[in-house]
Amino acid sequence: MDDRDWLVIHTLFNEKSITKAGQSLFIAQPTLTKRLKQIETEFGVKIVNRGVKGVQFTPEGEYLAKRAEELLNTFREIREDIDNFNHFVAGTLRLGVSNFISKYKLPGWLKSFKEQYPDVEFQIETGYSKQIYQLAYNQDVHIGFIRGEYNWPDQKELLFEEELCVFSYNQIALEDLPNLPKIDYHTDHLYKHLTDNWWAERYSQPPIIGISVDRGDTCKEMVLNGLGYAILPSLFFNDVEKIYKIPLKTKEGMAITQKTWMLHHKDTEELNVVRAFVDFIKNLSE
Template identity: 75%
Template structure:
């Protein structure tokens, strides 16, 4: 069995469908089917059964599929070590990036880094910060861009800190806030907890949620069109002038903020590409990028 065989087993186990696995791997379905039969012949076991509900793994097949991730990680580590022996900044940099950063900061950031180190390739996973935390913790990603104060056991670096604001098209009175239409959007749990804690400190009744949308950009557009107020980090409003902002403050009058970090393992700095990227990030003003 070679690396591609292990990748087929791993992907098929995740997808439970040969057609979907082929689409993910850009491999034709007959090729996957043929290769599965060859693996079965080589090992002398039945790996999968095909039915109307898709692929079902035998006990032997499930064992192989679960071990496939370990084998693929070994292949990846070997490749990274070999590339590192050359003392050049090259290879694949694996990044986990929170949704907002991936949309507004990452493209320009990667372009600059690629201009400096043209032999570097990128593997990027995006999502909510909790998911990115897990990717870095499990070493699927070398570095994670994470918003919020997660408890990280190794190296981290603060990129910037944002104020949290009540934003509206027109001026509003905070005393009347519970009666005004609020627009919420899907976001990280830690951020939601910050805003909920602030609310319960200041009001005894729940907010009037008029709309719940999927993205912060959509929420901002609703606010700009006078459809309600929202609570958002200041970076969302970086280029907006025609908007009213009230900064959230705790009972002691201190501004409530959200921090954005990079998380990584110190051990990963042994890789030239990771070391170069961390150094590159520390020299940037990412907030104003």
């Protein structure tokens, strides 16, 4: 058994499908099936049962999958430690990034960082800010990038702050919003709470939801095609000239904004690659 075999077990346990596991590992299905049988022979146990609903792990298989995750984490830590001993900025940097930041900011960050440190590789997890917060808290990623006001017990750096705005292809007035079609999209609960409170302070009736979509990017395209208005962070439309916007304000006239944060645990800075990336991001935000 080598680390590649443990990766096979780990991936198959997560995917619950020979086909999907093969695609993830870039291994042909017959080759993966053959390798799995060799592992079963080596241990003298049945690891999985294959059925209509995919693969089902036996109790012995579940035990091996659990140990596989532990061993793969150990192998990763050993590689990171060796890179650290040599004072190199190298190895794999594990980042958790909110969906919005992963599209609008992350590619440029990684390109610039890679130019400085070509021996660094990246493992990226994307999702809603609540999910990324949990990954960072559990140290499943080295650094997390989230949007919104989450309590964080360790290192936290404000990167930037954006206005929340009503966007429309044509000019509209705030008092007309309850009678106009709104384009809604699935987003973090803290952001939704912020905009829902703004609405409740001003209107006695709920918005008319003309279209519901799953992502902010899709929502933006609907607005650009004149299908309704939407409430979005300003960064969505930074590259658009012809758009009508109304910044959201509190009743006291204060701008309503959303902040983007970088989160990590202090002890992760013992890794050269983490410390270098944290310093790199801080320099960008200054």
